[in-house]
Amino acid sequence: MQSRLPSMAGLRAFEAAARHLSFTRAAIELNLTQSAISHQIRNLEELIGARFFHRVGNDIRLTEAGIEYLGPARSAITELQVAADRAIGRRQRDVLTIACLGTFAIKCLLPALGDFMRSNPAIRLKVRTLMPYAQVRPDDYDVSIQYGMDADWPGFAAHRITNEEIFPVCSPSLLAGPTALLRPSDLRHHFIIRTTSPLVLRDDWPLWQRKAGVDDLTFAGEIVCDLLYPSYQTAIEGLGVALGRSAVVRNDIAAGRLVEPFSIRMPSPLGYHVVYPQQHANLVKVQRFVDWACGNLATMLK
Structure with a gap:
């Protein structure tokens, strides 16, 4: 049985049309005519044996088959782009x-x-x-x-x-008001921000609490982020207190977006x-x- 491999032109036309939900915008992006986009997608649909789009008034929508095919199509395009960049980059x-x-x-x-x-x-x-x-x-x-x-x-x-040194950081707004962060024990009034990134394999809050002498402190609550960047942005927005890593919070502290409420730092290996x-x-x-x-x-x- 002959393998049904689509052309790259057909995949790119389909992906662009699916992303924009417009043959016209896909044609502009790929520097083709709208009829050329339609032709490429029609050939792809005939090859696969399924319709990828249907019309709703003046708009187009992905069919169930189109939704299912979009992910693998994007992956294939991306993999080929990366491979091309890799091959070109070597030279x-x-x-x-x-x-x-x-x-x-x-x-x-x-x-x-x-x-x-x-x-x-x-x-x-x-x-x-x-x-x-x-x-x-x-x-x-x-x-x-x-x-x-x-x-x-x-x-x-x-x-x-x-x-690296690790220490709490927060928005300057948390240093004022009835629950101002003046000493480590004041953390009981605030949410802390934990990061669950696979790069951060341990929770450093208990270690820092021990160093600060507040081992048994219970926080008001916690917000969990999967990466460091949203953790720090959450702190900048005044939603809680994050554990800063000296290199990556340096500029935010210098710009006044974050502050270090306590002078208690913990060295990290x-x-x-x-x-x-x-x-x-x-x-x-x-x-x-x-x-x-x-x-x-x-x-x-x-």
């Missing part, structure tokens, strides 16, 4: 692909990256977000910034760029590291980034 000595955890990228790397660009104007950059729940192939990036202990990446080169495959060590673009990250970036994050 581009002036393109540096940096894979970075989202919170660190937003809070630390991107605000400082202009300094690297000014020192290395010939190097073009690609920044990829590392998701804690997903595995990324080492050949999908040139260099990465990851979180853990010094020995967490056997077979890779790894250089620590931050020594974890930290952010520049990590890259050993075979990338001789690439000039990697050497320059590693030198910058271990020098200028590390200094900025102190």
Whole structure:
């Protein structure tokens, strides 16, 4: 039986039309005519043997078959795009692909990256977000910034760029009023914010409470976030108190978005590291980034 493999043109036409729920907008995005989009989708439907769209007045909607097919179609397009980028990137000595955890990228790397660009104007950059729940192939990036202990990446080169301290942070608004945070025992009036990211394998609140001498304290409640970035944004909005990690809350404290209500910090064995495959060590673009990250970036994050 002959395999029914769709064309990339058909998949892209279908995905764009499904995303916009409009053949016209899909045609504009892909720089095609509306009739060309219709033709590609019709060919795809005939190949699969199912209708993917139906009309409701002047609008289009996905059928049940269309909804079912959309996820795999998007995955196939994305996988091929990543593979193409990977193959092209190997031949581009002036393109540096940096894979970075989202919170660190937003809070630390991107605000400082202009300094690297000014020192290395010939190097073009690609920044990829590392998701804690997903595995990324080492050949999908040139260099990465990851979180853990010094020995967490056997077979890779790894250089620590931050020594981390952990301490409560909150919105300045929580320092005023009848339940103001003046001493650790005042936390009983407030919600705390816990992070359940797989990168944060332990709950540091009990350890910090012990250091602060409030082991038996009961909080008013808690809010649980799955990543650090929403945890800190929740604290910025004044909804509770989060445990800050010194490198990633530094800029928010300097800008007044967060404050440190108590002068009680707990050192952490974890930290952010520049990590890259050993075979990338001789690439000039990697050497320059590693030198910058271990020098200028590390200094900025102190």
